[in-house]
Amino acid sequence: MKFALLRWFFGMLCAMAAVNAWGATMAFSPSQATPGQSVTVAGKALPNSYMSFYLWQGKWVHLGVAQVNATGQYQHGFQVPANQRPGATAVTGGCDRPCANGWMRAQLAVINPQSPATPSNLGAQAGANDLVVNSYLVAFGRRPSQGELNYWMSQPANAPMLASVESLVAAHLGWLKTAPAEQRETARRALGEAFRGATWWDQEALIKNAVVDMMAGREGGGYRGLLAYLRQPEVNRYYANLAGNVADAQRAQQEALHAQQEAQRRAEAERARATWAAKFLNKRGKPERCFGGIGPGCDGAPLAGTQAQSNGTTKAYVAVGSILHDNCCVRNPDGFMCGGNQNNIADPGQLVGMNDSLACAKEWRKAVYNTRDGRKWTFDFGPYADTDLSERYGDDITPTSGRQTRMADGAGRFNYIYNGGETPSSRRLCAPTGTNLDKDDIQFCCSGQFSGTWGALGVGDWGACR
Numbered sequence: 001m002k003f004a005l006l007r008w009f010f011g012m013l014c015a016m017a018a019v020n021a022w023g024a025t026m027a028f029s030p031s032q033a034t035p036g037q038s039v040t041v042a043g044k045a046l047p048n049s050y051m052s053f054y055l056w057q058g059k060w061v062h063l064g065v066a067q068v069n070a071t072g073q074y075q076h077g078f079q080v081p082a083n084q085r086p087g088a089t090a091v092t093g094g095c096d097r098p099c100a101n102g103w104m105r106a107q108l109a110v111i112n113p114q115s116p117a118t119p120s121n122l123g124a125q126a127g128a129n130d131l132v133v134n135s136y137l138v139a140f141g142r143r144p145s146q147g148e149l150n151y152w153m154s155q156p157a158n159a160p161m162l163a164s165v166e167s168l169v170a171a172h173l174g175w176l177k178t179a180p181a182e183q184r185e186t187a188r189r190a191l192g193e194a195f196r197g198a199t200w201w202d203q204e205a206l207i208k209n210a211v212v213d214m215m216a217g218r219e220g221g222g223y224r225g226l227l228a229y230l231r232q233p234e235v236n237r238y239y240a241n242l243a244g245n246v247a248d249a250q251r252a253q254q255e256a257l258h259a260q261q262e263a264q265r266r267a268e269a270e271r272a273r274a275t276w277a278a279k280f281l282n283k284r285g286k287p288e289r290c291f292g293g294i295g296p297g298c299d300g301a302p303l304a305g306t307q308a309q310s311n312g313t314t315k316a317y318v319a320v321g322s323i324l325h326d327n328c329c330v331r332n333p334d335g336f337m338c339g340g341n342q343n344n345i346a347d348p349g350q351l352v353g354m355n356d357s358l359a360c361a362k363e364w365r366k367a368v369y370n371t372r373d374g375r376k377w378t379f380d381f382g383p384y385a386d387t388d389l390s391e392r393y394g395d396d397i398t399p400t401s402g403r404q405t406r407m408a409d410g411a412g413r414f415n416y417i418y419n420g421g422e423t424p425s426s427r428r429l430c431a432p433t434g435t436n437l438d439k440d441d442i443q444f445c446c447s448g449q450f451s452g453t454w455g456a457l458g459v460g461d462w463g464a465c466r
Contacts (some may be wrong), residue, residue, distance in 0.1 A: 032109035036082040042075040056090040060382040079247045089388035095166045123153035139172035141223030143191035194230035200243040272431045280394040283333045287394030290381040292323040312383030319376040321367030321442045328360040335360030362407040377435045403443040
């Protein structure tokens with residue numbers, strides 16, 4: 001006990017010294033942003049460590065993790081939540097591994113996107129509104145939305161692209177190369193104007209052809225250039241002939257499609273069944289229920305029983321080890337203690353001498369230790385239907401990425417990194433406030449944080465979820 005406390009105290013001193021020694025910093029680019037805007041946070045921290053970032057919204061919202069390079073530099077991009085209110089917004093960052101805590105806080109100015117004009121932005125200039133509106137009419141054949149108008153009016157008045165209608169149109173056409181949906185709508189407007197009164201112009205093949213001509217820069221490109229190109233007599237005749245050919249081709253296609261419809265319906269029904277089975281049935285063809293809970297299915301285990309509830313759900317205990325073991329067994333159905341397979345070990349509780357090369361053995365050991373040490377919480381699973389082919393049939397076991405943690409060897413050393421992945425059903429399981437977890441299991445706290453960490457002789461170091 002005394003040795004464990006000394007080791008914890010020395011680790012905390014090292015962590016604080018590391019952060020102070022490297023002078024960790026945080027800076028935002030841009031220094032102010034609107035709700036929904038992308039922001040970059042960069043600075044210095046302990047080399048080869050990891051930085052976590054959180055934003056305050058009545059509670060701390062996780063913004064992601066950045067890896068610090070060998071020279072102590074890091075950079076991480078995040079998006080200001082669309083519901084963030086304007087004002088000084090607190091953002092924290094800290095080195096979460098391998099250097100323990102050491103948190104910083106910085107203020108990001110969140111501003112209203114409809115900010116009033118100032119002498120330094122375009123909105124303060126006479127005629128600026130007409131400049132923006134005319135540029136949209138030339139480039140897209142439409143007026144700007146209120147949000148688009150607000151954006152340009154808030155830009156610096158001395159920006160080169162805002163010098164004239166022509167320079168702003170050039171900027172629009174550059175953006176248009178990256179916007180397929182806007183390309184299509186701009187081409188449709190030009191076709192509708194060029195062939196006004198015709199009943200055949202709004203055909204998909206004509207729109208696709210017009211997009212190609214527009215993006216090739218015909219008569220300068222954009223809406224105005226495409227419209228001038230379509231009004232040329234030879235081009236006008238080409239599009240009219242293309243419309244007739246398209247109609248003939250469409251009739252032939254409809255006949256061919258009619259012959260294939262029945263086969264397609266059968267194929268779609270089979271694909272739907274296969275997709276459903278892949279989502280809810282394990283490799284033994286059985287549904288997974290109470291996935292991630294302690295014990296087989298919803299049956300529970302010693303020191304971790306289950307309780308059937310009146311609403312059809314099952315209250316069962318969950319541990320990080322049971323989450324890892326269930327995920328391992330889905331991927332390795334013949335693994336240690338998967339589906340009742342004991343791998344010829346007479347007493348599965350004798351884990352110190354267990355062969356760690358067996359699939360799922362280390363995950364099983366962690367589940368047993370977590371259950372023994374009280375590092376578990378409860379969760380309401382279900383209710384489940386026996387025959388309904390829906391998500392109520394079982395838990396979704398589609399493979400997905402997993403949370404990071406470690407597992408112990410027979411000597412109690414946490415030297416095995418878990419990288420086996422998880423499923424949507426296990427990713428929803430997180431430990432509530434006050435739950436004790438192994439020191440490396442912080443990502444399994446619902447808050448993603450510990451309120452404190454401790455150590456004691458004979459058991460692994462642990463923390464309590466904040």
